[in-house]
Amino acid sequence: MDLQTKLNNAGLRMTRPRQVVLSILEEAPVPLSPQSIHQHSIEAGQEIGLVSVYRTLEVLMELALVRKVHGADGCHGYVIASPGHHHHLVCHECDRAIEFSGKEDLANLMARIQKETGYIVDGHMLQLYGLCPECQSKMKARVNE
Amino acid sequence: MDLQTKLNNAGLRMTRPRQVVLSILEEAPVPLSPQSIHQHSIEAGQEIGLVSVYRTLEVLMELALVRKVHGADGCHGYVIASPGHHHHLVCHECDRAIEFSGKEDLANLMARIQKETGYIVDGHMLQLYGLCPECQSKMKARVNE
DNA sequence: CTCCTTACTGATAAATATTTTCAATAAGGA
DNA sequence: TCCTTATTGAAAATATTTATCAGTAAGGAG
Ligand SMILES: [Mn+2]
Ligand SMILES: [Mn+2]
Ligand SMILES: [Zn+2]
Ligand SMILES: [Zn+2]
Numbered sequence: 001m002d003l004q005t006k007l008n009n010a011g012l013r014m015t016r017p018r019q020v021v022l023s024i025l026e027e028a029p030v031p032l033s034p035q036s037i038h039q040h041s042i043e044a045g046q047e048i049g050l051v052s053v054y055r056t057l058e059v060l061m062e063l064a065l066v067r068k069v070h071g072a073d074g075c076h077g078y079v080i081a082s083p084g085h086h087h088h089l090v091c092h093e094c095d096r097a098i099e100f101s102g103k104e105d106l107a108n109l110m111a112r113i114q115k116e117t118g119y120i121v122d123g124h125m126l127q128l129y130g131l132c133p134e135c136q137s138k139m140k141a142r143v144n145e
Numbered sequence: 146m147d148l149q150t151k152l153n154n155a156g157l158r159m160t161r162p163r164q165v166v167l168s169i170l171e172e173a174p175v176p177l178s179p180q181s182i183h184q185h186s187i188e189a190g191q192e193i194g195l196v197s198v199y200r201t202l203e204v205l206m207e208l209a210l211v212r213k214v215h216g217a218d219g220c221h222g223y224v225i226a227s228p229g230h231h232h233h234l235v236c237h238e239c240d241r242a243i244e245f246s247g248k249e250d251l252a253n254l255m256a257r258i259q260k261e262t263g264y265i266v267d268g269h270m271l272q273l274y275g276l277c278p279e280c281q282s283k284m285k286a287r288v289n290e
Numbered sequence: 291c292t293c294c295t296t297a298c299t300g301a302t303a304a305a306t307a308t309t310t311t312c313a314a315t316a317a318g319g320a
Numbered sequence: 321t322c323c324t325t326a327t328t329g330a331a332a333a334t335a336t337t338t339a340t341c342a343g344t345a346a347g348g349a350g
Contacts (some may be wrong), residue, residue, distance in 0.1 A: 011170065012297075013244065013298070015298065015346075033336095034337085036337080049300040050300095051299080051302095051338085054336095070215040072214060074213070075220055089258060089262060090241045100258050102258065103312095104217075105257075109247045113234060113247070117243060117245065117276040117282075119273075119275040120271050120275045122273035124274065125270075126269065126272075127271075128249075128255060128268070129268035130266040132263075133263040136263075144236070158316085158327080158328090161328095180306090193328090194328065195329090197327080197328060197329070198306095199308070
């Protein structure tokens with residue numbers, strides 16, 4: 001299902017800002033902040049009001065088309081999200097983020113915690129951090145200087 | 146090791162603001178924002194400048210005495226952290242947060258993702274969401290009205 | 291295709307949140 | 321007790337997010 005239909009199904013309209021924000025996030029290899037998205041829109045000759053960026057992100061979050069990526073210490077920004085449930089793996093050097101899935105691997109853990117705590121566990125957020133292949137190469141190159 | 150020594154070891158000093166912020170977080174059953182911590186300090190007759198709250202949180206984060214709790218959609222706030230590595234389980238009704246550990250459970254997953262993606266995976270953040278026992282009771286009570 | 295209805299946008303202003311500066315204070319080792 | 325200097329709090333500067341509102345345009349009805 002495409003953006004147009006997804007929006008219309010929710011009683012929303014397909015507009016230029018929504019297209020632009022989505023396509024900027026689709027291009028970006030790293031999580032972007034609202035300010036950063038706004039900046040990109042200007043550089044692409046498709047300026048969008050900063051306020052609309054905020055509003056659009058809210059909509060896209062509700063449609064689960066984008067997600068927020070967090071760091072242990074702070075929030076990194078928004079990334080495009082493919083359909084379904086999944087997590088993100090973020091490079092702590094360059095912030096490049098990619099998706100991965102692993103729902104099954106958490107099922108045991110979640111069941112155990114539910115039993116131990118008395119909480120009913122019904123959701124989770126998992127993020128992995130590491131060094132992406134590109135940054136690994138750069139690091140090797142630096143050592144060989 | 147107590148706060149005093151921990152601070153001194155890092156070349157830092159033990160001060161009232163640091164004691165107060167820490168003890169407020171120790172009391173609190175839910176994650177607190179800087180503003181909220183500031184408010185608590187006033188109500189406790191131990192007012193601390195808001196700016197100092199920010200500075201103190203930064204220090205306590207570095208000492209790993211507090212952590213940030215995130216929601217899928219936004220950041221919840223700061224919570225006290227016991228020593229060592231662990232995660233948080235947050236009630237989406239009342240925000241009550243408790244710790245749990247489960248490093249082993251993730252080892253397989255992390256190894257798999259590392260192989261699949263080429264990233265060197267060296268860190269992770271996991272949070273579970275659910276309904277705490279108290280909120281479960283309230284919910285039942287409401288149904289029986 | 292044209293006409294409405296009303297969701298949406300962008301400009302502006304307002305409200306919040308965070309960071310910077312700097313003189314005065316106090317922690318804690320000598 | 322006396323220094324040195326980390327730390328605090330008040331104030332101001334920035335940055336971020338939300339609220340308003342009149343004008344615009346998406347898209348269904350006819
Ligand atoms: Mn966050
Ligand atoms: Mn862990
Ligand atoms: Zn990288
Ligand atoms: Zn609860």
